[in-house]
Amino acid sequence: MKRRIELGLLYSRSGSYSLISEACRAGALSAIASVNSDPSIDVCFVPVERDPGGNIDLYGPMCEEILRDTSARHVIGCVTSWSRKEVIPILERAGGTLWYAVPYEGFEASDHVVYMHACPNQHLLPLLNWTFPIYGRRAYLTGSNYIWGWEMNRLARETITAAGGSVLGERYLSIGSLEIGRMIEEIQVTQPDFILNSLIGPSSYEFLAAYSKLGQSHSAFLPDNCPVLSCNLTECELPALGQFSEGLVAAGPYFRGETDWPGFEDFGSSHEAAAYAAVKELARLLSSSDAMDTVSLAQLLTDPVASIGPIDRKTHHTTLPRLIAQVRNGTFQVLHRGSAVAGDPYLAKPRESPGYDQKHLRVVL
């Protein structure tokens, strides 16, 4: 007889990043269905859903509602880092756990969050290291005007400069803004080797469409000469981009068709895959004993069952493959497969050499 366990879902089904929310939600629901129909797992999840509708001020109260009004202790949810940071105080007070299935900028290791998707040592750093020898080290940086864009570009600038490269421009747009004209003009004037795009939602779609058109009239801006790189674009947003996604290079732990994802299924995107893995791992941890239903994440992870799972007990981050893929004929094709590494949120471990050339090394006396 399966134990019924309520499980919170906190995804915005409308608003500027709803495609990502829907992908995560689909992954979570598909895993819930898989858990519920699996007789070897002792638990059965009952989803408790709240939809903040893309309104940042609703995440805290809705998360509180789930943890207060239902028996759910675990919540799968949040897309932006901003919303994740809004719910952390609530989780701390209520002793709840957030399972976060989206890439983020690192520098966080909450005792109440499991980070199921990649952080910079798993996306941005391998992406730049792969890019430098192929395209060069002169970059243009774009981003949405909040912590994801700011921190990605700060780290990119640091990495590019340390490798002897240069940042030719850096510009931000508020979430939802379509004012991409100035960025395109600056790119045209500065002619970088590559563009790092950390815009999200409609800003990103507008930018990629305009840049693709620029490439049609100036070959210097075709993907072969000056590609757009991203650590947040996955298959789930390709429908919004259509032909303009062609040539886009992205880093991520999974792309459609890859087979080395734990508990392999054919996922639509890494967001879906990460949310799926989150629910499945939670079910595995809870399944060991009914005493697990109400314990904190920290206690859950001290159980011997947890040690064979993907979650690091100290950082709550996961070990993930580092893939680099490019959109070719409408689908992501993996160009490079980096071995799986543990998430290192504070970049405290020695970094891999980003393929420095001798000529870029300077002796500093």
Added chain:
Amino acid sequence: MKSAIRIENLGGARAIILHRPHVTVQALSRQLSAVGLNVTSCWPELGPDALAADFIFFDADLGYDEQFPWAPGQSPIPMIALIGSEAPGRVEWSLWMGAHAQILKPVGDSGAYSALLIARHTFDSRRRLSTEVEGLQKRLDERQTVIRAVTLLAIRTRSEETAYAQLRQLAMSWRISFEAAAARVVARYGEERGEDDRRSGL
């Protein structure tokens, strides 16, 4: 060196919280009111009354340079950063704006009082140090003038030592600082010397 911390005059002091409407503002206002401060909050820009405030609490997560009516690092009053995200970029920006202390978000029932004291102490000692550095810098710049004055005087006295003593004597009789006397000597004799040089065809 240990220096005593000032705990007086917080009652009635004016604090402005630069943060969008949020539970953080409520929690912080409560703490500050309990200490005895008058608290107002605003977002996204500090009004002109910021210049009359005694403390500014500012949001490190969503803040930007243009919110402040002064240049980064030039605040005329103690500034306390409200840090939610510990991302290095945000910490760097808080330092760039000139944070004198910090409080981590979420703000609970404590933390504001020690932040007030630390911010005021850091602000005071930073200001004292920069005044000191300014004075030293000025004297360093004037050293060049002193050397020129001594060199000019030495042409007449035939020795640097006596020239130095003469400059000291001049400063005393003119009742001005050594450096100011040197500037006067350079202005006077330097000009004559320049004319001599021109006459001799140098």
